[in-house]
Amino acid sequence: MKTPVSGDRCTGCGLCSAVCPVDAISMETAPDGFRYPVIDNSKCVSCQKCVVNCPERKKIETGDIRRFCICQNQNASELKRSSSGGFSYVLAKQLLHSGGYVAGCIFDENLHARHVITNDIEVVKKMQGSKYVQSDLDKEIFREIEAKLNQNIRVLFIGTPCQVAAMRRYCKDHEKLIAVDLICHGVGSPGVLRRYLKIKEKKLKGKIDQIYFRSKERRIYPDTYHMTLASGSKTYDRAEMKDAYYTGFSSGRFLRESCFRCSYANKCRTGLLSLGDYLAESGIPDSIKRSKGISLVCVNTDRGEELLKELKGKIEPCELAKEPVKKNLKRPERRPKERSRLNRYDVRDDSVKVNGLFRRTCSDVVKNLLPKDLKKKIKSITKKPL
Numbered sequence: 303m304k305t306p307v308s309g310d311r312c313t314g315c316g317l318c319s320a321v322c323p324v325d326a327i328s329m330e331t332a333p334d335g336f337r338y339p340v341i342d343n344s345k346c347v348s349c350q351k352c353v354v355n356c357p358e359r360k361k362i363e364t365g366d367i368r369r370f371c372i373c374q375n376q377n378a379s380e381l382k383r384s385s386s387g388g389f390s391y392v393l394a395k396q397l398l399h400s401g402g403y404v405a406g407c408i409f410d411e412n413l414h415a416r417h418v419i420t421n422d423i424e425v426v427k428k429m430q431g432s433k434y435v436q437s438d439l440d441k442e443i444f445r446e447i448e449a450k451l452n453q454n455i456r457v458l459f460i461g462t463p464c465q466v467a468a469m470r471r472y473c474k475d476h477e478k479l480i481a482v483d484l485i486c487h488g489v490g491s492p493g494v495l496r497r498y499l500k501i502k503e504k505k506l507k508g509k510i511d512q513i514y515f516r517s518k519e520r521r522i523y524p525d526t527y528h529m530t531l532a533s534g535s536k537t538y539d540r541a542e543m544k545d546a547y548y549t550g551f552s553s554g555r556f557l558r559e560s561c562f563r564c565s566y567a568n569k570c571r572t573g574l575l576s577l578g579d580y581l582a583e584s585g586i587p588d589s590i591k592r593s594k595g596i597s598l599v600c601v602n603t604d605r606g607e608e609l610l611k612e613l614k615g616k617i618e619p620c621e622l623a624k625e626p627v628k629k630n631l632k633r634p635e636r637r638p639k640e641r642s643r644l645n646r647y648d649v650r651d652d653s654v655k656v657n658g659l660f661r662r663t664c665s666d667v668v669k670n671l672l673p674k675d676l677k678k679k680i681k682s683i684t685k686k687p688l
Contacts, residue, residue, distance in 0.1 A: 305318075305338070305339050305340075305341060306318045306339065306352040306353045306356040306358075306359065307356050307358045307359060309332075309338060309559065310559040310560060310563070311358050311560055311563065312338055312339070312358065312560055313357075313358060313464035313465075313468075313558070313560045314329070314336055314337050314338060314436060314489075314558065314560075315357065315439060315464050315465055315467070315468035316329050316337075316339075316438075316439045316440060316441060316444070316468065317352075317355055317356065317357065317444070317468035317471060317472055318339050318352035318355065318356060319339060319352075319440075319441045320441035320444035320445065320468075320472055321351045321352060321355045321472065322351065322352055323347070323349060323351065324345050324346070324347055325345065326341055326342045326343075326345035326346040326347075327339050327340070327341050327342075327352060328340050328342070329438070329440070331492075331493060331650055333645075333647065333648035333649065333650060334491055334493065334494075334644050334645060334647075334649065335491035335492055335493015335494045335495075335496070335497075335644075335649040335650070336436060336491055336492070336493070336558050337436075337438065337492075339352070355471055355472070357464065357467040357468055357471055358560075358565075361467075361565065362467045362470055362471055362572060363475075364566075364570035364571055364572055364602075365570070365571055365574075365602035365603040365606075366569055366570055366571075366602065367569045367571060367576065367600045367601070367602055367631075368601050368602060368603075368606075368607075369600075369601050369621055369622075370598065370599070370600055370601075370621070370622040370625060370626055371598075371599045371600075371601065371610075371619035371620060371621050371622065372387070372580045372585070372586070372590065372596050372597065372598055372599070372619070372620050372622060373387055373389055373590070373596070373597050373599060373617050373618060373619040373620065374387040374388065374589075374590045374591070374594060374595070374596055374597065374617075375387060375388030375389065375391065375392055375597075375617060376617075380392075380430075381594055381595065382518055383427065383430040383431060384430050384431065384595060384597075385430075385431050385432040385515070385516040385579065385595065386524075386578070386579035386580070386595045386596060386597045386598075387579070387580070387590075387594075387595050387596045387597030388430075388595070388597065389577060389597035389599055389617060390406075390429075390430075390460055390482070390577055390597070391426070391427075391429075391430055392613060392616055392617045393458065393482070393609065393613065394406070394426045394429070394458055394460075395423065395426070395616075396612055396613055396616065397456060397457075397458040397480065398421055398423060398426065400456065401455065401456070402421070402455060402456035402457060402458060402480075403419050403420065403421045403447075403450050403455060403456070403457045403458070404419070404420060404421070404426050404429070404457070404458045404460075405417055405418065405419040405420075405443065405447055405457055405458065405459045405460070405461075406418070406426070406429035406458075406459075406460045406461070407429060407433050407437040407460075407461070408425065408428040408429055409428070409433065409513060413499060413510065413511075413513060414438070414492065414496075415433050415435045415436065415437040415438065415492060416437050416438040416439075416440070417437050417438065417439045417440070417443050417461065417465075418443070419443060419446050419447055419450070419457065429460070431514065431515065431516070432515045432516050433513075433515065434487075434490050434515050434548070434551045435489065435490040435491070435492050435495045435551075436462075436489035436490065436491070436492055436558060437461070437465075438492075439461070439465055439468065439469075444468075444469065444472045444473075447459065447469065447472075447473065447479070448472065448473055448476075450478075451473055451476040451478045451479055454478060455478065456478045456479075456480060457478065457479055457480065458480040458482065459479060459480065459481050459482070460482045460483075460484070460577075461483065461484065462483065462484055462486045462489060462566075463483040463484070463486060463564075463566030463567075463571065463572045463573070463576075464560075464564070464566060464572075465483075466481045466482070466483040466572040466573050467566070467572045469481060470572065480574065480605075480609065481572065481573045481574055482573045482574060482575045482576070482577060483566075483571055483572050483573030483575075483576050483577070484576070484577055484578065485576055485577065485578030485598070485600070485628060485630055485631060486561075486564075486566070486567070486630060487551075487552075487557075487630055487635060488551075488554065488557035488558065488561035488562075488564070488634075488635050489557065489558050489561060490547075490550075490551045490556045490557065491556045491557075491558070491644065491649065493649035493650060494547070494550070494556045494644070494649055494656075494659065495547060496649070497649050497652075497656050497659075498546060498547040498660065499513075499531075500652070501660075502531055502538055503533065505538070506531070506533040506536045506538060507533075507536075508533035508534050508536060509533060510531050510532065510533045511532060511533060511534070512530075512531065512532035513529075513530075513531055514528075514529070514530040514531075514532075515527070515529060515548070516528070517530040517539070518594070518595065523593065523595070524579070524581055524592070524593070524595060524596075525581075526541050526542060527541070527542040527548070528540065528541055528542065528545075529542065529545040529547065529548045546660035546661075546662065547660070549662055550659075550660065553638055553640070553663070553665070554635045554636070554637060554638045554641060555638060555640045555641050555643060555644065556644065557635060557641065559637075559641075561634060561635055562634055562635055562636065562637040562641075563634060564634040564635075567630045567631070567632070567633055567634040567635075568631060568632065568633070569631050569632075571600065571602045573602065573606075574602060574603050574605045574606035574609060575599055575600060575601060575602060575606045575609060575610075576599075576600035576602060577597060577598065577599060577600075578597075578598040578600075578628060579595065579596065579597065579598060580596040580597065580598040580626060581596075582626060582627070585622055585623060585624075587620050589618070590620070598626060598628070599619055600631075640663055643658065643659055644659065646658075647659055
């Protein structure tokens with residue numbers, strides 16, 4: 303039997319593996335560093351459940367964004383650990399306090415991104431911070447979440463729109479499932495990140511134990527993001543357009559092929575709420591400090607409105623008068639021609655040198671050299687109608 307969907311359409315959500323009644327489908331890493339379903343034909347009973355349930359074959363119901371809000375966690379330490387305004391952490395704490403569970407992405411002890419489910423606040427803290435790489439959503443997580451829901455326990459699930467679509471389909475839109483999607487640029491290759499970290503470990507002469515994709519340590523945040531790595535007392539710190547992995551992720555060279563044709567990169571959302579960051583300099587009330595990070599919250603459904611009401615007194619959303627500029631609420635990322643570089647390597651094989659994969663393009667260098675004000679002027683000129 304063939305896989306449920308072609309490789310360039312497969313989002314790697316893992317739902318096909320979770321619904322297979324005979325465990326004939328495993329998620330295995332391909333040369334590009336992403337996981338894809340592989341069917342063991344000796345086990346397969348041709349039940350077609352993987353095909354019928356695949357969200358890329360049959361879309362789930364989505365909700366149009368009703369309104370946009372911005373907010374900021376007023377707890378300084380919680381806010382600092384967050385990449386934007388800390389809204390998701392406040393929401394997660396509320397679910398825990400009401401007896402619920404939270405499912406989200408963490409970096410494990412090997413700095414591998416994966417989804418876990420927990421009611422431990424210390425584990426939830428590990429979910430804070432952006433992780434610009436695709437997380438593993440294993441079939442065990444689907445089954446653990448379903449078990450909690452069937453026990454009448456609320457579960458907050460935070461993930462990319464395709465992951466949310468998969469979880470909703472698996473759980474049959476259970477009323478206790480609190481699904482929240484992220485406004486997604488695309489997902490980076492776990493295999494590429496692994497090779498990048500190995501290169502940096504050689505330079506730091508030690509095992510890297512911490513990754514911060516958007517550290518708030520510098521005053522230039524949020525206008526310039528930084529990649530910060532820690533190995534014991536040693537650190538590596540580079541601005542976004544000077545770092546090899548960050549640049550490749552931002553420009554699309556390390557994204558999954560399906561991201562370039564993403565059917566969720568629009569205002570029809572899979573979650574009750576959609577979360578992102580707010581970088582504009584206008585429309586911000588005095589109570590919110592832009593330099594500390596701001597959460598953008600898109601309210602998509604009646605249940606999304608109810609969630610915000612639950613948080614009254616804990617965080618105060620401010621409704622925006624007009625729609626924010628968010629590229630990935632209008633279209634997917636455009637595939638750069640340099641994305642084909644990734645297809646020339648097998649990043650699983652540590653004996654294969656990958657230096658060419660991390661080589662920055664002329665466009666990357668130019669973007670880094672241009673002053674911030676000039677970038678804004680160029681953007682405003684190119685957006686004006688002819």
